[in-house]
Amino acid sequence: MSNQQLPEILAAVFREIPNLVFTEQTARRLRVELRPDTLPALLELLKGRAGYLHLSAISCVDWPELDEFELVYHLWSYEVKTLVSAHIYIPKNPGRYVSVYDIFTPAAFFERDIHEMFGVYFEGSPDMERFILTEWTGPPPMLKSFSSLGYVEETFKWEQYSPDWLKEIQANGGGIVE
Amino acid sequence: MTTNIPITSDPNTDIACRTPDMQERSLLRKVIDRIADRCRSRSLFILHYCTGCGAIELPPTITSRFDSERLGIQPMVTPRQADILLITGYLSVKTLKRVILTYEQMSAPKYVVGMGSCTINGGMYWHSYATIKRLQEYLPVDMYMAGCMPRPEAIQQGFLQLIDNIDKGKAIAWQDYYQQYDKYLANQQALFGPDWHTPTDVIAEARHYELFTEKTTGEHTALLAKYASKYVTLQHEEHEEIVK
């Protein structure tokens, strides 16, 4: 998009990475899409040249139709004062990616979290042990194929509750919104 | 000096020195229980275990603004000395295990209070895979406080009601845990797997409190005996039966 508003320091970094597409979403928000193999290089460059010291978060999104996971690295620079969200897509099978722990220490927590919630394995991450779901035996719960409601209905007992006032509302076409 | 100090006493007139007959004994017991209940209801210790978000309303309730200490209610840090297990909201399955462990460590009589709608039917998180829905399936609940989250006034009202119930001898849900242990264990096992066990020998305790009924043991305690035999003392005949 408009290259003029982009700080020169960022533009220089983006030029180094092949196949990089960026869009300016709103003020101070840059959306960057790139190939998975170039992401560590981008992070390295951003950290080294543009002062992107703060890894705000790593988000994972499950896209079942594409059969891919989207990993989003949100980086903030205290100098440039712009958030760069780097999006990459990795195939669900085998669902492995490299860890960026050596560049950003906070990555360890987010990668660990994504590992237990989505089942993505990060090579080189210091700690892939479970943290939250230590006593969970089911599939990674954040996958779209896992239905929370389905699991609840299987596991827990419900008591039928249909008071008269609710029946009345339902008879008139109202009721609980699904 | 005519003070008459009896040197010996006739054992049949001194209440302390003779064996009361059965009727008298049960009467005595009733009186003492009544006194004990009254004393108990005036000095309650809540176990300090913040299991959910309702815990944020406890500091105002306990400290100077609402001051539940004037009702004789105070927080206590160890389960052994606590009377009330206050479940302050949703329980994840992982926490429920710890809560059951804690509950079994508390000494009887003990009271479970479910605070917030999450303990009643899952509340906000009714379709969450991680939290339990109805507390009373896993632990005997004496009282629920509805609300999300209940206000300090509601908590205090609940405490007053609990005090009243204890005073009148109506807060006896803890006996239910011993009497129907198999039912509770069944629900616990359904959630945690068949090899779930705690280091407390509930069946022996049930016998100790003379609360052993035919529902205390059953097929689920049999599983317990299979997986964790060192924590269960079944009577010899029962064991034979199970082995058969």
Added chain:
Amino acid sequence: MRPENYQPVEHPASQEYELYFGPNHPGIEGNYALKVRLTGDEIVGIRADGGYLHRGFEKIMEDRLWIQNVALVPRICVPDPPPMEETYARAVEMIGGLEVPERAKWIRAMILEMSRICGHLFILGGTAAPIGQYSNMFWGVADRDYFLDLFEALTGARVYHMFITPGGVRRDIPDGFLDKLSHILDYLEARLPEYDDLFFNNPVFHKRAEGIGIITQEQALAWGVTGPNLRACGLALDVRRDDPYLIYDKLEFDIPTETSGDVLARTMVRRSEIIESIKILRQIIQHLPQIKGPIRCNLPNPLAWNLPEGDAYARTEAQKGELAFYAVSTGGAKPWRVHVRGPSSMHAVQVLEKLCLGGRIEDIALIMFSLDACPPEVDR
């Protein structure tokens, strides 16, 4: 009598032993556990164990409508819920391209700052408790209640307000609210010297807190520390200043810092932030009556509200640090994905582990409270 299958425990040759710190422990904030390995009282290994408060927020939010989630989000962080609502609302507004009316922005900022004071009062009491100064805890909780009363007058609820909705706020401020607020601010300001005498200038506290749990500037940046904990290392970084949202670019406030980065510095930063928040609230009280207009933009029928496709990353300076929501919409009535970056997700796990290592057991509670680690937002 030993059970038949008793097996003696093998004791390692060293004097090391393992201790479970929590989840049911008065020295731990919330429902959280630490597995500590000790020799004597020195910590030689520490491992955080969370998930006791896991509710699967991110999953259940995907099953609900955009508007239904407004009721869900404040419950992510218990002591400081309004920033959660604000951040979620802003993420939705960024995706949907909604324009928040000016008056709503001011009201939102007011709520956020009130909540910041509440959270700080609460955690300052918490910091005092592990060193035995319970009066401060009682005071903090009692003074926080004045603000909860204000919240109640404004929103109808004490803790979870669900007041900030995408597009604005739910209601306008009631009559006389600003007077009440300014009265309480006066009260709190007059009260601070008493807090100083009791706690902040207390030599016992200084002795105990100085030099404990030090984070250096480099470490803070490398470990992803944010919020007051970062400012205690001498870095004046604040999302409100760097990445301004709402009306924070129009307000005048300082970013208080300390230099030593220890427990004492973190506590002192919180104290100064209360003063800054009071300053901000005073400005809001002054300006809010002049700003007229609606308090909410027009929304479609919330039960059939399809947000356009897109994603957004909203950041807020919560009381505990940087809070962020990443929301993805595929054009449906429900979110496709919402990721919550709680401020404590760094502080309560990695930073806490690193700070405690090599320290002594009695400092764990102090360090944890001074980091303001809040387990519910780690577990989500």
